[in-house]
Amino acid sequence: MSLPIQAGLHRSCCLVDTQALTHNMQTLKRGLAPGAQIAAVVKSNAYGHDVRIAWRAFVEGGATWLCVDSLHEAADLRDDGYTGNLFVMGHVPPMHARTAQRLDVRVMVYDKAQIDALGAAANDASTPIRLIMKLETGTQRQGLRPDEALQLARYIARFPYLVLEGTCSHFANIEDTTDHSFAQAQLKAFQDANDLLAQNGFRPALRTIANSAAGILWPHTHFELVRAGITCYGMWPSTECYVSAKLLGKDVDLRPALTWKTIIAQVKTVATGSLIGYGCTYQTTHDTRIAVLPVGYYDGYDRALSNLGYVLIRGHRAPIRGRICMNMCMVDVTDIPDATAGDDVILLGSQDRETISAEQLAAWAGTINYELTTQIQTSVPRIAV
Numbered sequence: 001m002s003l004p005i006q007a008g009l010h011r012s013c014c015l016v017d018t019q020a021l022t023h024n025m026q027t028l029k030r031g032l033a034p035g036a037q038i039a040a041v042v043k044s045n046a047y048g049h050d051v052r053i054a055w056r057a058f059v060e061g062g063a064t065w066l067c068v069d070s071l072h073e074a075a076d077l078r079d080d081g082y083t084g085n086l087f088v089m090g091h092v093p094p095m096h097a098r099t100a101q102r103l104d105v106r107v108m109v110y111d112k113a114q115i116d117a118l119g120a121a122a123n124d125a126s127t128p129i130r131l132i133m134k135l136e137t138g139t140q141r142q143g144l145r146p147d148e149a150l151q152l153a154r155y156i157a158r159f160p161y162l163v164l165e166g167t168c169s170h171f172a173n174i175e176d177t178t179d180h181s182f183a184q185a186q187l188k189a190f191q192d193a194n195d196l197l198a199q200n201g202f203r204p205a206l207r208t209i210a211n212s213a214a215g216i217l218w219p220h221t222h223f224e225l226v227r228a229g230i231t232c233y234g235m236w237p238s239t240e241c242y243v244s245a246k247l248l249g250k251d252v253d254l255r256p257a258l259t260w261k262t263i264i265a266q267v268k269t270v271a272t273g274s275l276i277g278y279g280c281t282y283q284t285t286h287d288t289r290i291a292v293l294p295v296g297y298y299d300g301y302d303r304a305l306s307n308l309g310y311v312l313i314r315g316h317r318a319p320i321r322g323r324i325c326m327n328m329c330m331v332d333v334t335d336i337p338d339a340t341a342g343d344d345v346i347l348l349g350s351q352d353r354e355t356i357s358a359e360q361l362a363a364w365a366g367t368i369n370y371e372l373t374t375q376i377q378t379s380v381p382r383i384a385v
């Protein structure tokens with residue numbers, strides 16, 4: 001038992017199950033409304049799963065679009081050979097307009113300074129740039145009110161090489177509650193804004209508002225494109241979303257794709273009454289076998305798991321004792337007598353019949369599965385299996 005050879009000199013690594021990623025995409029695709037396409041959201045290093053591993057698995061599963069947050073991420077995908085539809089949903093500063101043109105991405109737009117810069121870049125290259133306008137429907141993040149959207153659409157029309165291809169909005173709380181009245185109001189605001197544009201001669205062909213939760217729960221929000229993130233990775237947006245799906249009779253088989261594993265560095269026996277780790281926050285109540293693990297909060301193993309979380313060793317749960325250190329942590333293996341240095345340790349994932357899910361870890365750490373997997377340091381090697 002040891003880490004795969006690809007982990008090199010690292011003491012922990014993440015295994016990424018590419019079949020699970022492909023399976024999830026195929027599953028989500030089956031739930032699409034007629035005429036809708038699906039984008040895999042691969043921002044933030046594919047939610048921590050390694051974008052270079054994940055995008056191929058999603059394309060194999062039928063994704064016809066990829067969404068990222070930044071041009072930096074878009075450049076990485078182009079560099080890695082992705083030539084398909086690519087949508088940069090986050091901020092593209094005017095000074096990067098030429099790069100957007102060169103990378104052939106869809107740009108999310110919401111102000112005139114962007115349009116000026118993109119218009120100039122498109123003119124210079126004599127090549128169209130396709131724009132997707134962000135509509136404000138209640139999240140109060142990026143986005144324009146309907147009157148502002150109409151003004152910007154008119155402004156875009158002045159530039160011969162700019163194409164207003166789509167409109168976009170984002171739900172604020174569809175995954176946070178089983179009461180979907182706010183999301184319904186957002187959907188109506190989205191339709192109203194699109195109607196206003198249409199009445200004035202603007203009919204962007206690509207409307208997109210659905211995220212993972214809407215993708216699963218509400219086919220009538222799919223329009224031309226669903227932007228699915230968390231579900232592509234086999235995780236549910238929330239318990240509320242899972243419950244809502246069950247109530248709607250939806251049977252969606254999502255498979256988590258990430259396993260984070262390390263090894264035991266050292267096992268030692270400490271006497272009753274010993275204090276463990278920084279701050280002396282844990283005191284043993286009996287002679288205790290402690291395993292030291294070479295993983296800490298620098299790696300993204302949340303310090304909030306101190307004295308709260310568990311890891312898996314030889315198919316059993318071992319509780320974390322004391323505080324998580326920067327590069328190490330300690331667990332109690334008194335009840336796992338066979339545990340020895342070099343043993344596999346599962347921080348996230350399954351071993352034998354036991355599982356520590358991202359949701360479970362997130363609950364212990366006081367956060368959500370989204371943050372849990374994205375905070376695993378990029379320096380921790382990701383290995384496709």
Ligand SMILES: *Cc1c(COP(=O)(O)O)cnc(C)c1O
Nearest residue numbers: 041089170211212227228229230
């Ligand atoms: C991250 C993000 C998504 C994906 O959200 P999930 O809940 O992971 O599906 C979709 N759209 C935008 C604009 C986003 O920022």
